[in-house]
Amino acid sequence: MMNIRSLQLLLSLLVGSTVVAWEHIDEDAFRRAIAGHNYALVAFIEPSTAASQALEPEWTSALEKEKKGLISIDCSSAPSLCREFDVISCPALRFFDGHGNTAPYRGPRRTSSILAYLKRAIRPIITSLDSDAKISAFQSSDDYTAIAQINPQDSHVKTAYETLASQYRDRVSFGLVEVTDIPTAVGCYNNCDSLQFTISDFTSIDALPKLIENCLEPVIGEFTRASEVKYLQSGKSLVFYFTTSPKDRDAYVDTMRSVAKMYKEYLSFVTVDANEYGDLTAPLGLAPATLPRLSVQNPMFGQVFPYPRSRKITPEAVGGFLMDIVQGKQKPWDGTFTADEAGGHARDEL
Structure with a gap:
């Protein structure tokens, strides 16, 4: 056989x-x-x-x-x-x-x-960088990189940086430049979202950890069992994108990144694996048969705004939808499914 x-x-x-x-x-x-x-x-x-x-x-x-x-x-x-x-x-x-x-x-x-x-x-925990060329190459060598320019007089910052590198080495590549003619500074580069974070004030004991955590926060994250509490308790409204396809998810992130950056201070954009969270679609006003779909939730007021099934998910359309919500032109979902929503099998396209 x-x-x-x-x-x-x-x-x-x-x-x-x-x-x-x-x-x-x-x-x-x-x-x-x-x-x-x-x-x-x-x-x-x-x-x-x-x-x-x-x-x-x-x-x-x-x-x-x-x-x-x-x-x-x-x-x-x-x-x-x-x-x-x-x-x-x-x-x-x-x-x-x-x-x-x-x-x-x-x-x-x-x-x-x-x-x-x-x-x-398999890299060293901290890579020594001794030239501008090495610094430039290292900065773009990983999704997330941190580069510290440390003056010898700030040995306490170097110690804290080494501790942080050991803690986060699984997610960030750490580089070190020893300087004598400029103040100590640490930069972190989120190359996935083209974001840069820099600090030079180390008086706060959590200055470095906050730098790395901010750097690691994606513009569009994933709603998972490990992250759901963080997102639900963030105080921000959530923009959910449900899909069963990793390729759809990646395409959505690439397409919607600019909109997510624009609203980052007020909204958390997240993708959701509908295979794992299929039971979450209905409370957000979405029929599972119509995936991939998008819905906005305001946890504080219990309001849900399902994105229309008939509308393509594009940066311009989603941006307009969010603005309509802000201006009160888009009414919250009343908890009932229309015949079109409940019976639809069409698939929105990115």
């Missing part, structure tokens, strides 16, 4: 495309992979879970681009190994640095972010 892997390969030949699939290793191969001074980013997965299934195409795409340092374990086949490494829920991504240290991966579970993390993880 043909096994599943053989069937996948046969299907790929028949349709002329590659079928993505996990390439797990067993326990012995895993222990060899993390032995000595070998580094590895390990995905502990459970094939039956939706989250592991969602990770699969992103992980296999990353594996096609970077063969070294990416391995996966099927916890349904190696349960004792997963328990040994305290894997409570799947997927769990852990980085093994080859020196006995392990760190969780906390970034987005997408190909580009996984590869960026792997590149970042």
Whole structure:
């Protein structure tokens, strides 16, 4: 009888495309992979879970681009190994640095972010930069980079910066320039959203942590189990974009970034995986069959403003919709679905 892997390969030949699939290793191969001074980013997965299934195409795409340092374990086949490494829920991504240290991966579970993390993880915690050319190249070398220009007289800032680099090295690349003729300053660069944050006043003990947190805050974030409380308690209205497709999500972020920047002080723009949060569409006035869709919620007053299904989701149209809400021209949803909304199956286009 043909096994599943053989069937996948046969299907790929028949349709002329590659079928993505996990390439797990067993326990012995895993222990060899993390032995000595070998580094590895390990995905502990459970094939039956939706989250592991969602990770699969992103992980296999990353594996096609970077063969070294990416391995996966099927916890349904190696349960004792997963328990040994305290894997409570799947997927769990852990980085093994080859020196006995392990760190969780906390970034987005997408190909580009996984590869960026792997590149970042094998760098020094802080990279010394001794020329303008190196500074310029380093600044744009990662999604998020921090560069400190530190005068020797401010050794306390250097100590705080080193501590911060150890804490955030999984998300930010840190560089250091030693200067003697200019004051100490630290800059953080959000290259995803083309934003820059700089401080030179270090009298506040949380000045550096706040700098990094502000830098890491995306203009359009993801509404997840880990972030939902933060967004719901932010005091801002939320602009939800529901989709089941990562490609739709990425296209929306690229398209809507300029509008999100304009309203960043007052609104939180977030994307939502409708596979995971399908039950949230109805309370926001959206019929699941009409995804991808957008809706605005004001948690403080309990108001919801579903974006019309018939209107394309473009920066100009969404900007106008938000302005209509502000000016009172757009009335809150009354809690009932029109026949068009409830029965519609059309798909808005970006």
